[in-house]
Every structure is written in C-alpha cells, then in structure tokens.
Amino acid sequence: MEEKNLNTEGSAAIKYGNAIVEVNEFKTQDDPRDRKWTWEEDGYTVFRGNARTGPGCHDNCGVLMYVKDGVLEKIEGDPENPYNQGRLCPRCLAVKEMLYHPDRLKYPMKRVGKRGENKWERLTWDEAYDFIEEKLKGVFEKYGPESIYVMQGTGRDINGYGGRVAQSMGSPNYGMGFLSGNACYVPRVFSTALKLGVLVVADYSQFFPDRYDHPGYEIPEYILIWGNNPVVSNSDGLLGHWIVECMKRGSKLITIDPKMTWLASRSEYFLQVRPGTDAALALAFANVICEEGLYDREFVEKWTYGFEEYAEHCKEYTPEKAAEICGIDASIIREAARAFAKARSTALQWGVAMDHTSEGFITGMACMDLLALTGNIEKPGSMVAARPCFGVAQTWSGRWGGEKPMLSEEQAQKRMNSDYPVLQAMNCISQDMLLKAMLTGEPYPIKATWMQTNNPITCMGADPKRILEALLKMEFNVVVDMFMTPTALAAADVVLPAAGFAERIGLTGHQPYYLGAIVKAVEPVGECKSDQQIIYEIGKRFRPDRNEWNNDEEFYNTILEHAGITYEDMRKRTWAYPEFEYYKHEKGLLRSDGEPGFETASGKYEFKCDFMEMFDLDSVASYTEPPESPVSTPELAKEYPLVLTTGARRWALFHSEHRQSPSMRRINPEPMIIIHPETAAKYGIKDDDWVEVENNFGKCKLKAELSISIRKDTVSADHAWWFPERDPEDGTLFGVFESNVNCLVPMRPGKSGIGASYKSLLCKISKYEGSDQ
Ligand SMILES: Nc1nc2c(c(=O)[nH]1)N[C@H]1C(S)=C(S)[C@@H](COP(=O)(O)OP(=O)(O)OC[C@H]3O[C@@H](n4cnc5c(=O)[nH]c(N)nc54)[C@H](O)[C@@H]3O)O[C@H]1N2
Ligand SMILES: Nc1nc2c(c(=O)[nH]1)N[C@H]1C(S)=C(S)[C@@H](COP(=O)(O)OP(=O)(O)OC[C@H]3O[C@@H](n4cnc5c(=O)[nH]c(N)nc54)[C@H](O)[C@@H]3O)O[C@H]1N2
Numbered sequence: 001m002e003e004k005n006l007n008t009e010g011s012a013a014i015k016y017g018n019a020i021v022e023v024n025e026f027k028t029q030d031d032p033r034d035r036k037w038t039w040e041e042d043g044y045t046v047f048r049g050n051a052r053t054g055p056g057c058h059d060n061c062g063v064l065m066y067v068k069d070g071v072l073e074k075i076e077g078d079p080e081n082p083y084n085q086g087r088l089c090p091r092c093l094a095v096k097e098m099l100y101h102p103d104r105l106k107y108p109m110k111r112v113g114k115r116g117e118n119k120w121e122r123l124t125w126d127e128a129y130d131f132i133e134e135k136l137k138g139v140f141e142k143y144g145p146e147s148i149y150v151m152q153g154t155g156r157d158i159n160g161y162g163g164r165v166a167q168s169m170g171s172p173n174y175g176m177g178f179l180s181g182n183a184c185y186v187p188r189v190f191s192t193a194l195k196l197g198v199l200v201v202a203d204y205s206q207f208f209p210d211r212y213d214h215p216g217y218e219i220p221e222y223i224l225i226w227g228n229n230p231v232v233s234n235s236d237g238l239l240g241h242w243i244v245e246c247m248k249r250g251s252k253l254i255t256i257d258p259k260m261t262w263l264a265s266r267s268e269y270f271l272q273v274r275p276g277t278d279a280a281l282a283l284a285f286a287n288v289i290c291e292e293g294l295y296d297r298e299f300v301e302k303w304t305y306g307f308e309e310y311a312e313h314c315k316e317y318t319p320e321k322a323a324e325i326c327g328i329d330a331s332i333i334r335e336a337a338r339a340f341a342k343a344r345s346t347a348l349q350w351g352v353a354m355d356h357t358s359e360g361f362i363t364g365m366a367c368m369d370l371l372a373l374t375g376n377i378e379k380p381g382s383m384v385a386a387r388p389c390f391g392v393a394q395t396w397s398g399r400w401g402g403e404k405p406m407l408s409e410e411q412a413q414k415r416m417n418s419d420y421p422v423l424q425a426m427n428c429i430s431q432d433m434l435l436k437a438m439l440t441g442e443p444y445p446i447k448a449t450w451m452q453t454n455n456p457i458t459c460m461g462a463d464p465k466r467i468l469e470a471l472l473k474m475e476f477n478v479v480v481d482m483f484m485t486p487t488a489l490a491a492a493d494v495v496l497p498a499a500g501f502a503e504r505i506g507l508t509g510h511q512p513y514y515l516g517a518i519v520k521a522v523e524p525v526g527e528c529k530s531d532q533q534i535i536y537e538i539g540k541r542f543r544p545d546r547n548e549w550n551n552d553e554e555f556y557n558t559i560l561e562h563a564g565i566t567y568e569d570m571r572k573r574t575w576a577y578p579e580f581e582y583y584k585h586e587k588g589l590l591r592s593d594g595e596p597g598f599e600t601a602s603g604k605y606e607f608k609c610d611f612m613e614m615f616d617l618d619s620v621a622s623y624t625e626p627p628e629s630p631v632s633t634p635e636l637a638k639e640y641p642l643v644l645t646t647g648a649r650r651w652a653l654f655h656s657e658h659r660q661s662p663s664m665r666r667i668n669p670e671p672m673i674i675i676h677p678e679t680a681a682k683y684g685i686k687d688d689d690w691v692e693v694e695n696n697f698g699k700c701k702l703k704a705e706l707s708i709s710i711r712k713d714t715v716s717a718d719h720a721w722w723f724p725e726r727d728p729e730d731g732t733l734f735g736v737f738e739s740n741v742n743c744l745v746p747m748r749p750g751k752s753g754i755g756a757s758y759k760s761l762l763c764k765i766s767k768y769e770g771s772d773q
C-alpha cells in the first residue's frame with residue numbers, strides 16, 4: 001500500500017498544502033548545550049517547557065513552571081525561548097486558576113439520569129473504556145463505523161493525531177466539530193495550497209532562534225493586517241508582539257477591519273471595510289497595481305501562471321466600484337495599493353475573517369494573489385513557505401515513521417462530503433452535511449459522536465439549537481474535556497477528564513518554525529489523563545495492532561522516530577530550530593520533483609486555477625456578496641438594518657473557555673456587543689444596557705459596549721458565552737442559549753463548502769426589556 005500522511009485523513013489541510021518536500025534531518029540552528037530543562041530555585045523546582053492546551057490557545061509560548069510540594073505555584077515567560085522571548089499573555093499567567101479550579105472534571109463519569117440532568121456515576125478508566133467499547137460496537141454493528149462523528153476543537157497539539165480515534169474505529173468522519181464550512185484556517189490553507197502548493201506565512205524572523213538580528217533577515221516594509229487582530233488573538237501560530245517588534249524596527253501597517261483595532265490605530269492606512277466584502281477590496285488593489293504597472297514583472301513573468309486573465313478580470317474592480325461595495329474611500333484604496341506595491345517587501349497577516357465569509361476559500365485566494373503580484377514570496381520579510389519541522393508529524397503534517405493508513409480505501413471513500421466536490425478532492429469532510437445526516441439519516445446515518453477538545457453548542461457550531469437537537473438524537477455521545485460544558489451536560493453519555501499542559505508531556509504542534517517539548521511539571525488532578533493517552537487507549541479497544549503504546553513517551557518517540565530523536569532529547573533541549581533558507585522556489589525545494597517552481601498543475605503560482613473550473617467555480621478569484629446584506633437582500637435589510645460581525649477575540653477568553661477563571665472574568669466579565677454611539681442612540685441604547693440582538697435566524701442578549709471604533713452600520717458581537725457559575729440543575733444548560741450569538745448564525749457554507757458567514761450577517765438591536773436583566 002502506498003505510504004500516506006496519516007494525520008491528514010479527515011482533516012485534509014495538509015495533503016494539498018504541505019509537506020511535499022520534507023526537511024527531515026535533525027540539523028538545527030540552535031545550540032542547546034547551555035540549556036537546562038529543570039533546576040531548583042528559591043525552594044521551587046523549576047521546569048522549562050512550552051505552554052499548550054489545555055486551556056486552549058493557538059500558540060505554545062516558552063514557560064518556566066515553578067512547583068512546590070507537587071503544586072504548580074506560578075508560571076513565567078521563558079526569557080531565553082526565542083518564540084516569545086519571555087512574554088506571556090494573561091491566560092497563561094492565570095493558568096493555575098484553571099488547573100486547580102474546583103469544577104475541573106477529575107474522574108471518568110457515566111450518565112445516570114436523563115440527558116441534560118447533572119446526574120453522574122463515577123467509573124474507573126477501564127469501566128469507562130469497556131462501556132464505550134460496548135456501546136460503540138453496538139452502533140457500528142447496526143450502522144457501520146462511519147456512523148461515528150469524531151470531533152476536535154481548534155489549535156490543539158493533539159490535532160495532528162486526534163483523527164486516530166476515528167481511524168481506529170474505522171470512520172473517516174473526523175474534523176472540527178460542527179464548524180460550518182470548515183471555516184477556520186482550512187480555507188486559507190486550501191487557498192495557498194491551490195495557488196502555490198504550500199502553506200506560506202508572514203516572515204517575522206520566527207524561523208531563526210536569533211530572531212530579528214539574524215543576518216539576512218529583513219523586516220517587512222509593509223504588513224497587511226487583514227481581518228486579523230493578532231495582538232489579541234495570537235492566532236494560527238503567530239505572536240502579535242512579533243508585529244510590534246517589526247514596527248519598532250520600521251515596519252508600516254495597512255489594516256483592513258470594520259473596527260479600529262489597536263494596530264489599526266497605528267497604521268499608515270486603515271480601510272474600515274463593510275464585513276464580508278474583502279474579496280472586492282483585494283480585486284480593487286490588484287486593479288490599481290495592474291493598471292499602474294506596479295506589479296513585480298520579473299516574478300510575474302518567471303514564476304506565475306494566468307496573469308493576463310487575472311489582470312483582465314480585475315479591470316472590472318475599479319477603486320470606485322470597490323469603494324461602493326466596501327464602504328470606504330476610493331482614494332485610500334489607491335494610496336494603500338501603491339504603498340505596498342512599491343515597498344521593498346510586504347507580508348500578509350490574514351485572519352479568520354477571511355474564512356468567515358461564505359466563500360472564504362476564494363476570499364483567501366483574492367488576498368494571496370496580491371502577494372504574488374508584488375513578488376512577495378520567499379524573500380525576507382514576505383510570505384515564506386512553512387513546512388513541518390524535521391518532517392515530524394504535527395498539525396502541519398509530516399510522517400509517522402512510515403506508518404500506513406489505518407482506513408481501507410473503501411472506508412476512506414465514505415467521508416461525508418458528497419455535496420461538495422472540492423471537499424471531496426481535498427479529502428475533507430463537511431461538518432454541515434454531518435449535522436444534516438444526524439438529523440435526517442441522509443445520505444447515511446450518523447448515530448454516535450466523540451467530542452474531544454470542543455464544545456459545539458457553545459461555540460464551534462452555528463445554529464446551536466439544531467446541533468443540540470442532533471446530539472440528542474444520537475445513540476451515544478462521549479465528551480473528553482477539562483470541565484462540564486453545556487455540550488457535555490446536555491448530551492454526553494460518558495465524560496472523560498483531560499489533563500492540562502503542565503500535567504502531561506507532549507510536543508508543540510501549531511508552528512512550522514520550531515519543534516518544542518511540552519514538559520510535565522505536576523501530576524494531573526484527580527484521575528485526569530492526557531488527551532493522547534485517551535486516544536491510544538480507546539484506540540486499542542478497536543485496533544490494538546495500531547495503538548501499541550504503553551505510555552506517552554513511547555507515543556512521542558514513534559512520532560519523532562522519523563527525525564531520529566527521542567522525546568527525552570526534546571525535553572532536554574526544550575526547543576529545536578531546523579535550518580531555514582529563503583528563495584526555496586528557485587532552488588527546487590518546493591516541488592517533489594526537485595525542479596524550480598511551485599507544486600501546482602502549472603508548476604507556477606496560479607493566478608488562474610484551472611482546477612477550480614472542474615468544480616464549476618471561477619478559475620480567477622472573484623467577489624460574491626454575503627448571502628444576507630444590504631446589497632444582496634435589501635428587503636431583509638429593511639427589517640434587520642445593521643451588519644452583524646461576530647466572535648472578535650477577547651484578551652482573556654479563549655472561545656468558550658476561561659469563564660471559570662476569576663481573574664480572566666474580571667477582564668472580560670460579560671458578553672458584549674460593540675455599537676457605535678450614534679447607532680446606539682438611534683435605538684435608545686446606552687453603555688452597559690442589555691441589548692436584544694435579533695435576525696432572520698434567531699436572537700440573543702448581549703451587553704452594549706458603545707465605541708466609536710466600529711463602523712456605524714455594523715455591530716460586533718462576542719461569541720461563545722455560557723455561565724458556568726449557574727446551577728447545572730436549573731434547566732438552562734448554564735444559560736447557553738441566552739447570550740449565544742451563534743443562535744443568529746446559520747450552518748450554511750458557500751458554494752465550495754469551504755467558508756461560512758460567521759462574520760457577515762444582518763441584525764436589528766433593541767434595549768432588552770426582559771425581567772432577567
Ligand atoms: N459566532 C462565532 N462563532 C465562532 C467563531 C466566531 O468567530 N464567531 N469562531 C469559530 C472558530 S474560528 C473556531 S476555531 C471555533 C472554536 O471552537 P472550539 O474549538 O470548539 O472551542 P471551545 O468551544 O472553546 O471548545 C474547547 C473545549 O475544549 C476544552 N479543552 C480545553 N483544553 C483542552 C484539552 O487540552 N483537552 C481537552 N480534552 N479539552 C480541552 C475546553 O474546556 C472547551 O470546552 O469556534 C467558532 N465559532
Ligand atoms: N484570546 C483569544 N485568542 C484566540 C482565540 C480566542 O477565542 N481568544 N481564538 C483562536 C482562533 S480559533 C482563531 S481562528 C483566531 C482568530 O483570530 P483573528 O483572525 O484575529 O480573528 P478575530 O478576532 O475573530 O477577528 C479579527 C478581526 O477581524 C475583524 N473583522 C470582523 N469581520 C470582518 C470582515 O468581514 N472583514 C475584515 N477584514 N475584518 C473583519 C474584527 O473586527 C477583528 O478585529 O484566534 C485564536 N486566538
């Protein structure tokens with residue numbers, strides 16, 4: 001059988017986006033000889049490691065964990081770790097509050113009451129596994145193993161191997177649970193995969209352990225901060241303060257956001273777009289650059305395909321036309337386009353707002369094209385290819401020492417995606433189809449779920465009431481979490497308690513720049529186990545031949561085998577930076593045949609993707625109005641006159657997490673909706689009033705935060721709210737539907753099935769008059 005990337009099955013982001021050419025020799029840039037991973041200091045034992053989930057984060061900053069009498073007493077940023085250089089954000093500083101919270105799940109538990117009731121019986125791990133095995137085998141006998149939907153949450157280090165649960169059981173249905181349109185990073189990864197065959201990221205010197213001072217490194221002259229708020233979100237393996245460091249050294253910013261963020265306020269150009277219109281703006285930038293001949297002729301001629309068609313297509317998108325669509329001045333579009341096109345280098349710092357348009361996949365393509373147009377690929381301070389470090393199997397792919405696929409071809413073919421040919425081509429499942437299948441049994445029944453690191457009715461899933469209905473139809477649900485979430489309370493039949501990052505070992509997973517060790521500093525509370533242990537222990541019940549590990553160290557040694565190192569080597573050195581070079585496309589390092597160019601059909605960067613035509617999609621990136629907007633649905637806009645964007649990240653909260661942490665809750669105590677003061681006045685709403693927010697899909701109540709930072713026609717609502725302080729017996733599932741803005745978001749991707757409009761809807765607002773204020 002052909003050797004294949006195991007961890008891509010089901011999540012797919014990688015097959016097309018990465019790892020075509022692997023760097024798998026353990027040649028490092030850093031010298032670990034003076035590094036210690038543990039020592040005694042002032043009565044503490046100090047452990048040096050990398051933070052990771054849980055609680056959740058998209059990063060893995062270097063930490064020093066101070067332990068006394070087996071208790072994690074404090075945590076500090078590791079000043080020597082090149083990644084974060086000593087900095088930590090509030091959530092890591094307060095990790096102790098989460099780790100030792102009295103509400104932590106501590107033992108496996110089986111439901112004894114009805115679903116929704118807080119009645120549980122404690123089990124041993126063996127009893128829990130026995131029970132799960134018996135129940136799931138019963139389901140599989142009746143409906144086949146594809147009838148289990150295995151879900152993960154975002155950005156976990158286990159995401160690279162979470163799919164093993166599904167694969168061990170024989171199901172191809174593994175993914176980001178109920179994330180409509182797979183709308184987080186997958187659209188951007190697919191965009192880059194099709195355009196240039198590899199994932200590219202903005203270059204802030206993170207590939208070098210000596211960082212900004214590295215000889216040959218140059219800061220980007222301009223950074224396009226596009227639908228991203230990196231100083232708050234530290235998203236997708238980037239730390240926001242890298243941008244601040246580049247700014248201190250001279251980088252200038254162009255920010256595209258409906259809200260004046262901290263970075264927007266420090267930008268040369270701020271384009272305050274109407275949500276969901278980003279692709280139109282990207283095409284207008286291209287229009288200016290092509291019309292004024294500002295593109296990088298050499299790069300375009302030598303390394304790209306389809307430029308003529310692209311330039312022709314962009315003619316239609318004059319700055320005036322985009323100005324009308326996006327609600328910004330044509331003159332700023334022109335000036336900003338000229339500025340970054342003429343710059344020595346430009347980097348694209350894009351965020352999830354790209355993915356959160358209904359055609360997120362295409363929005364991403366429209367933006368990425370600008371970087372190729374201006375030759376900002378593979379040079380210092382531009383967009384550089386990011387490949388798995390040492391070829392090690394992580395979120396970003398790599399291999400497991402040559403492991404063969406666990407699913408048979410026949411099983412793999414059953415992936416739930418038949419409505420979306422592009423998803424089929426990418427070996428990716430459709431979360432939207434899975435929800436429908438749970439409710440209707442079509443195209444085939446889904447009868448059980450495994451939810452590990454996600455909390456869909458609170459956060460991941462749009463239309464959470466429908467998700468709850470679907471979960472309640474299941475014959476069996478398992479939740480693996482650190483806390484009793486609304487999802488677990490509502491629908492789990494068994495809950496399994498997971499360890500936090502200080503309680504287990506691991507490997508960092510999200511960053512294709514360096515490999516890091518997660519180091520265990522304390523024993524897990526209660527009987528919590530690491531997620532990976534749960535994965536291979538439950539896996540053993542179904543495929544003992546493929547889950548032979550007896551402990552976590554053995555597990556990681558298998559992953560690292562490919563690079564010729566062990567977990568112990570990694571623990572001792574804490575981090576390892578592979579060698580790195582620029583201009584890889586010129587050196588034949590980005591193609592499997594070793595030829596110069598890119599791993600695409602044409603061998604070049606593709607302004608025109610012929611592949612798209614096979615799926616009845618435009619081969620050149622185009623703009624589509626959001627499904628609901630003042631332009632596409634003017635009648636609906638009469639009733640719901642405001643544009644609604646949701647889920648902009650908050651400092652102290654990671655999605656639905658941290659509501660239990662007193663110090664994080666002091667920073668972000670309540671679910672807020674940002675409204676321009678003039679707009680609020682129109683509806684008689686004052687600061688801190690409770691507001692009813694309603695649209696054609698549903699409603700919720702949020703608290704008014706009046707701010708001139710937001711467009712007057714737009715409101716920005718927090719997401720993922722629930723109230724763990726509530727009595728779990730009060731019948732409200734911790735109030736999960738009261739302030740849950742996803743009640744106003746449909747499970748509905750765009751045509752390609754990649755992208756969903758979490759951030760571009762319509763709504764109306766009014767002062768909340770209910771008695772429970
Ligand atoms: N309206 C709206 N909705 C959105 C978004 C938006 O912008 N607007 N954003 C969307 C995006 S981009 C994403 S990625 C999703 C995220 O959605 P999810 O990833 O599902 O995030 P959470 O709901 O917070 O679920 C994480 C759960 O994992 C648990 N957990 C934390 N650490 C660990 C661990 O180490 N092990 C285990 N087993 N459990 C752990 C937490 O307690 C929590 O219950 O939300 C999406 N939802
Ligand atoms: N503290 C914290 N950090 C997180 C998370 C968290 O929950 N909390 N979640 C993690 C996850 S899963 C993700 S995906 C990342 C996301 O991190 P980011 O990509 O930074 O996403 P957001 O904060 O949702 O939105 C970024 C910006 O987009 C703007 N925006 C809203 N709608 C639009 C639009 O239509 N167009 C444009 N151009 N801009 C728009 C918002 O105003 C906001 O300033 O963060 C990760 N990091």
Ligand code: SF4
Pocket residue numbers: 051052056057058059060061084087088089090091092093234
């Ligand atoms: S970004 Fe913040 S929460 Fe995440 S690892 Fe770094 S310090 Fe911790």
Ligand SMILES: [Mo]
Pocket residue numbers: 154183184185352
């Ligand atoms: Mo995300």
